[in-house]
Amino acid sequence: MGLNYQNAVFEAAYGTSAQLPHTEKTEFAFAGRSNVGKSSLLNRIFGRKALARVSAQPGKTATVNYYSVDGVHFVDLPGYGYAKVSLSEKKRWAELVEGYLMGDRDIGLVVQLIDSRHAPSEDDLQMINFLIDNEMPFIIALTKSDKLNKSEREKRAQELTQEIPYADEVTMIFTSAETGEGIDEIRRIFDELSEDDG
Ligand code: GTP
Ligand code: MG
Numbered sequence: 668m669g670l671n672y673q674n675a676v677f678e679a680a681y682g683t684s685a686q687l688p689h690t691e692k693t694e695f696a697f698a699g700r701s702n703v704g705k706s707s708l709l710n711r712i713f714g715r716k717a718l719a720r721v722s723a724q725p726g727k728t729a730t731v732n733y734y735s736v737d738g739v740h741f742v743d744l745p746g747y748g749y750a751k752v753s754l755s756e757k758k759r760w761a762e763l764v765e766g767y768l769m770g771d772r773d774i775g776l777v778v779q780l781i782d783s784r785h786a787p788s789e790d791d792l793q794m795i796n797f798l799i800d801n802e803m804p805f806i807i808a809l810t811k812s813d814k815l816n817k818s819e820r821e822k823r824a825q826e827l828t829q830e831i832p833y834a835d836e837v838t839m840i841f842t843s844a845e846t847g848e849g850i851d852e853i854r855r856i857f858d859e860l861s862e863d864d865g
Contacts, residue, residue: 669854669855669858670736670737670739670854670857670858670861671736671737672712672713672714672736672854673714674736674737675713675715675718675734675735675736675741676734676735676736677718677719677732677733677734678733678734678735678740679732679733680730680731680732680733681730681731681732681733681763682729682730682731682759682763683759683762683763683766684762684763684765684766684767684770685766687731687766687767687770687772688733689770689771689772690740690772691773692735692738692739692740692773693739693740693773693774693775693860693861694739694740694741694742694772694773694774694775695739695740695741695742695774695775695776695777695778695857695860696741696742696744696767696768696774696776696777696778697709697741697742697743697744697777697778697780698744698764698777698778698779698780698794699746699747699779699780699781699791699794699808699810700746700747700748700749700780700782700788700790700791701745701746701747701748701749702746702749703746703780703781703782703810704780704782704810704811704842704844705719705743705744705746705780706719706720706721706743707719707721707810707844708778708780708808708810708842708844708850708853709734709741709743710844711844711847711850712741712850712853712854712857713734713736713741718734719732719734719743729745729756729760730745730763731743731744731745731763731764731767739775739857739861742767744763744764744767745760745763745764746760747760747761747764747790747794748788748790748791768797768801768803774803774804775804775857775860775861776804776805776806776856776857776860777798777803777804777805777806778805778806778807778808778853779791779794779795779798779805779806779807779808780807780808780810781807781808781809781810782809782810782811783809783810783811783812783814783815783820783823783841783842784811784814784815784819784823786826786830787830787831792832795807795831795832796832799832799833805837806837806838806839806840806853806856807831807837807838807839807840808840808842808849808853809823809827809839809840809841809842809849810842810843810844811843811844811845812841812842812843812846812848812849813843813845813846813848820841824841827839838856840852840853
């Protein structure tokens with residue numbers, strides 16, 4: 668069985684946490700720095716070229732964007748950590764992401780994206796610690812793996828065991844929206860979680 672990603676549709680974009688809907692549906696959320704590849708990964712999971720808007724310019728997704736697949740919500744969160752936006756925009760994004768994560772909703776999984784080439788930023792670690800402290804289920808998608816050669820990848824995999832808190836208990840998956848690496852593994856995780864849900 669499994670989710671039928673061909674049925675993915677865009678539902679809505681929300682600019683403030685007060686606008687966020689309250690539904691009973693399970694939600695899978697995508698979090699990470701601006702430009703890390705959240706929208707690209709979503710498109711690849713959906714098997715669609717441009718359902719979620721992608722841009723080389725960081726800060727493309729400035730709202731909480733809801734997609735749905737057969738009643739399951741996929742939520743593209745605004746990226747954090749982009750230095751060149753105004754303080755008021757940064758505050759708005761933080762309020763949105765926090766409002767989303769702290770709201771009373773059924774978050775089945777947070778996919779926390781980290782650029783596979785670099786150590787996690789302070790912001791990334793803050794997010795990961797937030798997820799751990801709040802006992803939220805999450806996995807880490809190590810994005811843009813197509814940009815690493817074999818030895819660089821092995822080096823990063825080794826370093827991540829030191830960089831990520833409780834690394835040995837965290838599922839980490841190398842992913843690429845270019846080659847499709849890791850996409851089936853992530854889809855399988857979503858499939859299992861949406862079956863549990865009945
Ligand atoms: P915001 O919406 O600003 O938060 O960014 P985002 O995390 O949604 O990133 P987005 O998917 O828009 O991708 C940012 C840039 O990275 C784009 O130029 C993408 O083409 C590129 N990119 C995303 N994923 C990959 C990947 O797996 N491999 C490579 N080589 N480039 C990627
Ligand atoms: Mg985006």
